[in-house]
Amino acid sequence: MANTNSVRQIREAKMMSKAELARKADVTVQTIDRIEKGNECRLDTKRKIILALGYKLADRTRIFEDENSSPPELPKKLI
Template sequence: MESVLVHNTVRKIREKLLMSKAELARNAGISTLTVDRVEKGMSCRIETKRKIILAFGYELSEKGLIFTNG
């Protein structure tokens, strides 16, 4: 199975908000390993994307600002 890279701005937004990976993970209810994988562009479940979007304080309708192809 091939790994699909997903373009996202998770790291950029997290750093802009002065948020650590651990903080994002805690706020989103996901592991720091998952945050690391998402920031590296690895694919993730829609539910994980939803949790990250909400943890940043964005509306779900703004998902395109974070995840550009999914």
């Protein structure tokens, strides 16, 4: 199943190569390539990529837009 993400667009806007992002995120270039093509990845890998792109974890939906990356909404009583 393909996931929508903005990894490639953000990486290119920052003038970063796949190899540079992979090094900063401590993953392989093949992992970056698969993610940019919309393949699934582990939550830990998403976390590494978000931080390597210079974002905060709270900004995850700007990068990974699939429904699995958003936390469930809290009931109004808990907010």
